[in-house]
Amino acid sequence: MEIATRHPILCILPPHILIAIAKNAATPEQRAAAIDALSIDHSLRNERQAFSLMGGLQINALSSASLDAEGQPQKHRTIYDCGNGIALPGKVVRTEGQAAVSDDSADHAYDGLGATFDFYLNNLHRNSIDNRGLPLIASVHYDKKYNNAFWNGQQMVFGDGDGVIFNDFTLPLDVIGHELTHGVTGSEANLVYQGQSGALNESISDVFGSMVKQYKNNETVDKADWLIGKGLFTSKVHGTALRSMAAPGTAYDDPILGKDPQPPDLQHYVNTPSDNGGVHINSGIPNHAFYFAATAIGGSAWTGAGLIWYDTLIDKNLKATANFAGFANLTLQHAGLRFGNNSPQQKAVLDAWHKVGVLKKASQATA
């Protein structure tokens, strides 16, 4: 597209036209070009607006603290230590720009949040959780031998693990990416954490958590392991990870933990009142679809299926109560918008949803 590369033309367009172009841009390049043009007067006001346009949806002013002198988004990480208690956030142990401290959990969390922030900014032009430079807050050493990590609506929280079955939850980068992505989803579609919309919420955290890891390791889709939480289990456990996006249901099979219960397709959807209606179980279905789409498109996940999934996540038409099929149809639309109708990418996405049984073969490629 002409508009994406010809900055001089953009420069002479009035700001409201540039804003419209940025808002309606089909590709990040188009958006970036329009935003570049908007930013030439270097007024902070325009830059705030520009970055809020990246990602497209949040038009409120950015906090000036999130941008550096050149108007580039900045990380603002603060790591707290709960000291094995349950009071949040705990004591500050490391703030932005400080050198590593003598606490591996704190440093892993600091680095993991940084890697996740970079992934979103560099590949999806998203400025932090809310696309407005929200400071990143994480607490480590939560509770005693705590086998969990969670997002409480404001911050991430990580446990040390029991040391017998689970290692420190700050160890795997995709766990950190997963938790931070709960914040991203919360500031976008805010998918209701129950049943299918809840499983989509979980899956999006796995999808982007996995891509954060793949980006950090510079892995293409064929080199990625597509595992979630690899390194979280101790050597005592019969299993490689908590979840497998490539083969849901095969991540572990252990005498104490039982067998990975994730279904690979909609036919094996698990109905249960536990776990908010099985959100960590049925997330295997959309995870599997993403794996199929990403590997069929090839290259780096974040330049193919990842962009389609992100465009879908930030689309105002994605309802908080979306089910698998609603989400799937929206990914098809965005595959068409970004890569063209009947493009190989769109076909890969359609084929992926067919394989997991969410869309039926007879359905239309576009809505």
Place this chain on the structure above:
Amino acid sequence: MRRLSFAVVIWLSVLFVPRSGDCSTTVVFLRHAEKAALPADDPPLSAAGKSRAKLLADVLADAGVSAIFVTQYKRTGQTAAPLAARVHVNPQVILAANNRELLQAIRKVQDGVVVVVGHSDTIPTIIAELGGPSVVIPESAFDNLFILTSAPSGTSFLRLHYGLNSQSAKSLEQEQSQVMQLRFSRSGGFAGVATNVEGVVTFHDSIAEVSSSHSYHRTLTPTEAESLRQSVNLKDLRSLGAQSELRDAYQYELVVDLDDKKSESFVFHNDGSEGKTNSLLAWIAQECQRIWEYRIRS
């Protein structure tokens, strides 16, 4: 109603000071207090019944009770027990069907006030045999208190009530339902099903037992059992709000089984903050952790 019962206490203590030396006899008749549903052949008192029995001890504490008669059924003995302890009188057991023996025993009492704890079908008979009027005790009523005084000058008879009336007692009974069992589970952490834990607490008379899969078993001391039972407050549990912002936080499910065969289910999400305000949730979270520790050691 409670205020009224205290009024009765005062009133009775004024009226029924024993007059030693004269040949009048005062007999207090009552049916046993509220009974539990099971076992059907010889049920003990329910929670409301136990409360009423304690109240009876307050009502008659200063009446000058010198003899107490009960039947072979547990519910009559339990109704008289707090009073017997208070006035230091051992209840005598006379079979419910044996009216003649009971009459003879009452007549033998020389001094003081006699208390007869019987049943809705035996009390009217014995009152009539002692020259009192005809009375009817409905199946649902447990609050009747009849006082018959025989003196050379004639017989007087009082129909009183003590404690809550039957309807109020019934609604109180529902509020005070004993917790028989707690079924709890934890799910929904980042690790999903891998960190699921479930367990059951079964309450017995004074102790309680916790069991879970992988043969986990733990007996709670009477102190721990009692404080756990007392921490079950259905009203508080109902008021716990949903934590809509939490993601990957543990989900706890709790089913409270009551002795009236009713159950109530609760779901809550824990980021630790509820534990600060609700001791039951804190206990469940802790017990789940204990079960997990046991499981990974085995």
